[in-house]
Amino acid sequence: MLFFKECKKIIFSLIFVIYCIVLSGFYFTQFSNDCQYPLEKPHEGQTDYGTISKEVPEIIMPSAIEGLVSEYLSGEFSAYPYGFYKCVKLKEKDKKKLVEIITELSGISAETLENFDNYEPSGYIMGEDGNPVYTNGNIPEINIPPMLTYDDFRELMRKADKIIGGGSKYSDENIVSNFSQIPKTYEDALAEYEQFCKDDKITGAYARLFCDYMGIDLSILPVFVAVFLAERDKKSRMEQLVYSRKISSAKLIFTRYISLVFTMLIPVFITALLAYAKVKNIYPDNELDKFAILKTAVYWLIPNIMASSAVGMFVTEITSGLISIFVQGTWWFASIFASSELTGSIRNFTFVMRHNSLLGYDIFQNELHTIVFNRLFFTIISVLVILLNAVIFEMKRRGVFNVKLFENRSRKSET
Amino acid sequence: MVNKIEISHVDKFYGRKKALKDVTLTINQGMFGLLGRNGAGKTTLMKCLATLHTIQNGSIKICGIPIENAKEIRSITGYLPQDFSIYPTMTVQESLNYLGLLSEIENSLCKKRIEMLLKRVNLTEHQNKKIKALSGGMKRRLGIAQALLHNPKVLIVDEPTAGLDPEERIRFRNLLCEVAEERIVILSTHIVGDIEATCEDIAIMNNGKILWQGTVSKLLENAYGKVFTVNVDKKYLAEIKKQFIVTGMLVQNEYATVRIISENQPEIGANLTEPNLEDAYMYCLYSNDCDISGGV
Numbered sequence: 001m002l003f004f005k006e007c008k009k010i011i012f013s014l015i016f017v018i019y020c021i022v023l024s025g026f027y028f029t030q031f032s033n034d035c036q037y038p039l040e041k042p043h044e045g046q047t048d049y050g051t052i053s054k055e056v057p058e059i060i061m062p063s064a065i066e067g068l069v070s071e072y073l074s075g076e077f078s079a080y081p082y083g084f085y086k087c088v089k090l091k092e093k094d095k096k097k098l099v100e101i102i103t104e105l106s107g108i109s110a111e112t113l114e115n116f117d118n119y120e121p122s123g124y125i126m127g128e129d130g131n132p133v134y135t136n137g138n139i140p141e142i143n144i145p146p147m148l149t150y151d152d153f154r155e156l157m158r159k160a161d162k163i164i165g166g167g168s169k170y171s172d173e174n175i176v177s178n179f180s181q182i183p184k185t186y187e188d189a190l191a192e193y194e195q196f197c198k199d200d201k202i203t204g205a206y207a208r209l210f211c212d213y214m215g216i217d218l219s220i221l222p223v224f225v226a227v228f229l230a231e232r233d234k235k236s237r238m239e240q241l242v243y244s245r246k247i248s249s250a251k252l253i254f255t256r257y258i259s260l261v262f263t264m265l266i267p268v269f270i271t272a273l274l275a276y277a278k279v280k281n282i283y284p285d286n287e288l289d290k291f292a293i294l295k296t297a298v299y300w301l302i303p304n305i306m307a308s309s310a311v312g313m314f315v316t317e318i319t320s321g322l323i324s325i326f327v328q329g330t331w332w333f334a335s336i337f338a339s340s341e342l343t344g345s346i347r348n349f350t351f352v353m354r355h356n357s358l359l360g361y362d363i364f365q366n367e368l369h370t371i372v373f374n375r376l377f378f379t380i381i382s383v384l385v386i387l388l389n390a391v392i393f394e395m396k397r398r399g400v401f402n403v404k405l406f407e408n409r410s411r412k413s414e415t
Numbered sequence: 416m417v418n419k420i421e422i423s424h425v426d427k428f429y430g431r432k433k434a435l436k437d438v439t440l441t442i443n444q445g446m447f448g449l450l451g452r453n454g455a456g457k458t459t460l461m462k463c464l465a466t467l468h469t470i471q472n473g474s475i476k477i478c479g480i481p482i483e484n485a486k487e488i489r490s491i492t493g494y495l496p497q498d499f500s501i502y503p504t505m506t507v508q509e510s511l512n513y514l515g516l517l518s519e520i521e522n523s524l525c526k527k528r529i530e531m532l533l534k535r536v537n538l539t540e541h542q543n544k545k546i547k548a549l550s551g552g553m554k555r556r557l558g559i560a561q562a563l564l565h566n567p568k569v570l571i572v573d574e575p576t577a578g579l580d581p582e583e584r585i586r587f588r589n590l591l592c593e594v595a596e597e598r599i600v601i602l603s604t605h606i607v608g609d610i611e612a613t614c615e616d617i618a619i620m621n622n623g624k625i626l627w628q629g630t631v632s633k634l635l636e637n638a639y640g641k642v643f644t645v646n647v648d649k650k651y652l653a654e655i656k657k658q659f660i661v662t663g664m665l666v667q668n669e670y671a672t673v674r675i676i677s678e679n680q681p682e683i684g685a686n687l688t689e690p691n692l693e694d695a696y697m698y699c700l701y702s703n704d705c706d707i708s709g710g711v
Contacts, residue, residue, distance in 0.1 A: 002516045009502075237500035244465045244494040245517035246486060246565065252517070398485065399468035 006259035015228040020267045027271045030213040038282045042189035049189035051181040057150040064179040073119040081167035107143035201289035205358040207296035218304045223328035226312025227321035249394035303375045306382035314389040418444045425473035434459045436623040446595040448614030449603040456623040457603040461573045465494040493562030497573040503547035518565040532560040552583030570600045611692040638695035643685035
C-alpha cells in the first residue's frame with residue numbers, strides 16, 4: 001500500500017532519525033527531569049503554600065494604581081505588545097493623556113507629578129549588611145477617589161494600556177496576574193492537591209505538562225521532515241515520473257500527508273508511554289488514569305504536527321524548503337513568545353499551547369471551550385492547506401503553475 | 416479503440432515564446448521517430464503527450480481519448496523522461512513497486528509485471544541493487560521497465576540514448592523495437608543513428624514546427640542526387656565549408672574526403688553518392704531554409 005511505502009520512506013530517512021533524537025532529548029531533559037519526585041501533599045503549618053491569582057478589586061486597585069504612578073515617574077513602561085518585551089517611552093502628548101488618567105485614578109494632581117523629584121522605585125536594594133532589603137520606594141501619596149468604581153478603574157486602565165501601546169501590565173489580560181496575587185491558604189493548597197489526585201488522577205496533570213513540553217518541539221520539528229519529503233522528488237529528479245502516473249493528485253498528497261503525520265506521532269506515543277511509566281514509578285500506590293497522557297497527546301499535539309507539516313509541504317510546493325522553514329520558524333517563535341504566561345493564557349488562535357504546571361486543573365477546565373475551538377481550528381486549517389496543496393500539485397503536474405522564483409533548476413531542457 | 420495518436424494544429428506557449436507552432440501529426444502503431452536538433456520543441460511535444468504540459472490551441476487524441484482527460488491518458492501512456500532518475504537509495508525492485516503503486520496497479524499483477532519486465536530488460540540479477548549503484552545503461556533499461564509497468568498502449572521516450580556507450584545504445588534500441596511490436600513507441604532524439612536503426616516512420620522538427628513527416632525511405636529519396644563526395648587538399652576545407660553544407664569528412668594526411676550537399680553537381684570534381692539518413696536530414700533542413708550554418 002502506498003501509505004506504508006510512504007511511511008517507510010520517512011522512517012528510514014536521516015531527517016526522521018534526527019527528529020526522533022531531538023524529540024526524545026527534549027523529553028528526557030525537560031519532562032523527565034520534572035518527574036524526579038512526587039508532588040508533596042501540603043501540611044498544616046507550612047510557611048508558604050505559593051500564591052494564586054484572584055480578581056479582588058480591593059487588592060488590584062491600589063497596587064495597579066501604584067504601579068502605574070511608579071512607572072510614569074520612572075519614565076519607562078514595561079510591555080509585551082506581541083509577546084516580546086518592549087520598554088516604552090511616551091511622547092509628550094501621550095504623557096499628558098496619561099497624567100489625566102492618573103489624576104482620575106489616584107487624586108494626584110498634574111503639578112504634583114510634574115514637580116515630584118524624590119522618586120524611588122520599590123523593590124530590593126542592597127542593605128548595609130550586604131543582604132538584600134525590600135524597600136517600598138517613594139511616590140506621591142495616593143488617594144483613590146471614593147466615587148471611583150471598579151468598572152471605572154478597569155476602563156481607565158484599559159485607556160492607559162492603549163496609550164502605552166498595548167500588552168502592558170494594565171491590559172485586561174495581564175492586570176489580575178500582575179496585581180492580584182494572593183497567598184494560598186492551607187485549605188486552598190490542600191483542595192488543589194486533592195483535585196490533582198482525584199479529578200486529574202495525577203496522570204491528567206502530568207499529561208498537560210508532557211504536552212506543554214512536547215508541544216514546543218512539535219510545533220516546529222515536523223516542518224523539517226515535511227520539507228525533506230516535499231523536496232525529495234525534486235532532489236531525486238523524480239517529479240516527471242511521479243507526475244505522469246495514473247494516481248490522482250489529491251490521493252497522492254493526502255496519502256503523503258497522513259503518512260507524515262502518522263510517522264511523526266510514533267515517537268510521541270512512545271515518549272507518552274515512557275512518561276506514564278515514569279509517573280507510575282513515582283506514584284506507585286495512587287490511582288492513575290492509564291490513558292490520560294495518550295488521550296491528551298492526541299487532541300493537544302496532533303493539530304500542532306498537522307499544521308507544521310501542512311505549512312512545510314505547502315510552502316515547499318510553491319516556493320522552496322528554506323522558505324517553509326523560515327515561515328514556520330517565524331510563526332513558532334511568535335507563538336512561543338506571544339504570551340508572558342506559562343499557564344492560563346490559551347486563546348482561540350494560540351498555536352503553541354502552554355500549561356507548564358502540575359496544578360491549575362481549574363484554569364485548564366475554564367479554558368476547555370477555547371482549547372476545543374483552538375485545536376479544531378488548526379486541524380481544519382491544516383486539512384484546507386493540504387487540499388490547496390493538492391490543487392497546486394495538479395496544476396504543476398499539468399504545467400500550468402510554474403513558480404520560477406526560488407527554483408534551483410532552470411528549465412534548460414524544456415525544448 | 417483506435418491505436419493511433421492524432422495531433423492537430425497544436426500551439427504551445429511558454430509565456431510569450433511559442434514553443435510549438437501549428438503542429439499536426441498522425442502517429443500509428445510501431446516505432447515513430449521524432450528527429451530534431453536541441454531546442455526544436457521535441458521535449459515540449461513529448462511532455463504535451465504525457466499530459467505534463469497543457470496546449471493552448473489545437474487538439475490531441477491518444478487512442479481516441481482527448482488529452483484533456485489526463486487521468487485516462489496517464490493510464491494508457493508510459494513516459495521515460497529525458498532527465499530520468501529514481502530515488503537513489505531504493506533498490507530496483509522497490510522503485511518499480513513504488514511506481515506501480517503510483518500507477519494504481521493491483522498488487523499481485525504488479526509483482527508479475529515487475530518480474531516479467533526485469534527479465535525483459537535483463538535486470539533480474541540486479542533487482543536488489545540500489546539505483547545509485549546502477550550503470551547508465553542499466554538505469555535506462557530500468558526507465559523502460561518503469562514506463563511499461565502498467566502495460567501502456569503508448570510509450571513516450573525522450574532522448575533515451577544520450578550518454579550511453581555504443582554497446583548499451585544498440586541493446587537499448589533493440590529493446591525499443593521489441594516493445595514497439597505491440598504498441599505505439601515515440602522516440603524523440605537528435606541522434607540520427609538511433610532513428611536510422613529503429614524507425615520507419617519519422618517526423619523532423621525545427622523551431623517548434625513539423626518540417627517533414629513520412630518514411631525514412633521517402634526522406635532518403637528526397638536527398639537522391641543531392642549528396643556528393645569530393646577529395647580535396649586540406650587547405651581548401653575552409654573554403655568548401657563556406658560554399659557547401661558539409662555532412663562528413665575523413666582527413667587522411669594532406670587530403671580530406673568530404674561529403675557535401677548541393678542542389679546541383681559542384682564543379683570541383685565531386686562524385687554523386689548514395690545519401691545516408693544524416694545527409695537526408697541535413698538536406699531536409701537545408702531545403703526548408705533552416706539556419707544550418709553552425710552545422711557539421
